[in-house]
Amino acid sequence: MDTMVGKQSIQFQRAPHIVSAASIVGKKEGEGPLGSQFDQIEQDPMAGQNTWEEAESALQKKAASMAMEKMPAGLPPVRYLFSGDLLGQLIATSFGVMDLKLPLFGLYGACSTIGEALMLAAMTVQGGYSETVLALTSSHFGSAEKQFRFPLEYGGQRPLAATWTVTGSGAFVLAPQGGKARISGATPGKVVDFGLKDSLNMGACMAPAACDTICQHLEDFGRQPSDYDYIITGDLGSVGQTILLDLAKERGYDLSEKHLDCGMLIFDSETQDTHAGGSGCACSAVTLAAHILPKIEKNQWKRVLFVPTGALLSTVSYNEGQSVPGIAHGVVIEHA
Structure with a gap:
């Protein structure tokens, strides 16, 4: 069983393994210091879609599929999915994972969402509710700027304290064992x-x-x-x-x-x-x-x-x- 530690922490007695992971990013991220380490760099910011939001959904679907394809042989199929994004009502997630036909727990933790997803996935595996669980999230520069700040065409100057929203998606499969x-x-x-x-x-x-x-x-x-x-x-x-x-x-x-x-x-x-x-x-x-x-x-x-x-x-x-x-x-x- 899991052990409650201190005021708010958890110690996993049989720690779940991360058995596969996948990363897909946009062109700007691919040009950065970690560019050679990503699984895939999407050169088209629209990812072949008609809108920024559809592009973000496409990134989620690709990353999730890639992570599941990289799972070690012998593991059962993914049973549950924990995922979320920054957009209203998690539309990047719901439209992105629809074709995967997996039961979805939609999460909103803003940019902390992958931490929440990994934590809940680990609890699910440790608790014996599923042998394999997928943790997933995404963001997109265009969709985030459109929703949270101002249209880029406005030409507003970004202050030095501002950050640049990463275009991409990361996915992780957790299982009781089989990873490093x-x-x-x-x-x-x-x-x-x-x-x-x-x-x-x-x-x-x-x-x-x-x-x-x-x-x-x-x-x-x-x-x-x-x-x-x-x-x-x-x-x-x-x-x-x-x-x-x-x-x-x-x-x-x-x-x-x-x-x-x-x-x-x-x-x-x-x-x-x-x-x-x-x-x-x-x-x-x-x-x-x-x-x-x-x-x-x-x-x-x-x-x-x-x-x-x-x-x-x-x-x-x-x-x-x-x-x-x-x-x-x-x-x-x-x-x-």
Whole structure:
């Protein structure tokens, strides 16, 4: 059985394995530092579709299909799917996975969604409710900008604190065994709100939630940052990273030598004009699939704390003057 640890964490006694993973990204992401590590680079931003939203759905379908094709022989077919995206009513997901004919648990954790999906998939496998479960998410620069900010044609100048929404999709299949990486623990995050209202500075909005989850995780498990090769957040970017390090130090944890951020890994901010870094549900998902997971599987990294971060805003809440709360979900991934 799973064990409840501390105030809000979970330790998996029989840690589910990540048996396959897939990453598909857009042209800009393929031109970044991790370009050679992705499974597929989609050169057409429309992915052969008519709208940005349909393109994002197509990316989800491709990534999910690819991950299932890469499953080790002998495993039963995927039984359940946990997935979500940034769009209203999860339309990228619902239209993207429709043809897969899998029972769907639709999730919304903003850019932290893959953390939530992996956590729930691990709980499902560990609990014996399915031998194989698929965790999936996506984002698209065009669809996200269209929904959350302003039309690109408006020509508004992006502030330096802004991040660039990653176009892509990441997928992971979990099973009781059969992989070289396993999920040994998890710390579900709480909604944390410091009252910030700048939707173009999401790193600052999400950093308090990242700090809360990371510090609670360390307290729950009685660990120090040195017990991990790296503590990797989802998409705080350079601005959010600075805030996270300061907040964590106030709580007695020095993360400066152990912290990485997917948003800072996926783009070269100097040559690609992405300002603070990358963001979007796909940011942490494709970075995990293409860059982090292979290092764990090869035993180059023995244990990481993977902490996707999300800004919980909508066009409605923002236009009504509400703040931008954040959430972060922590997942412990170890070499199996």
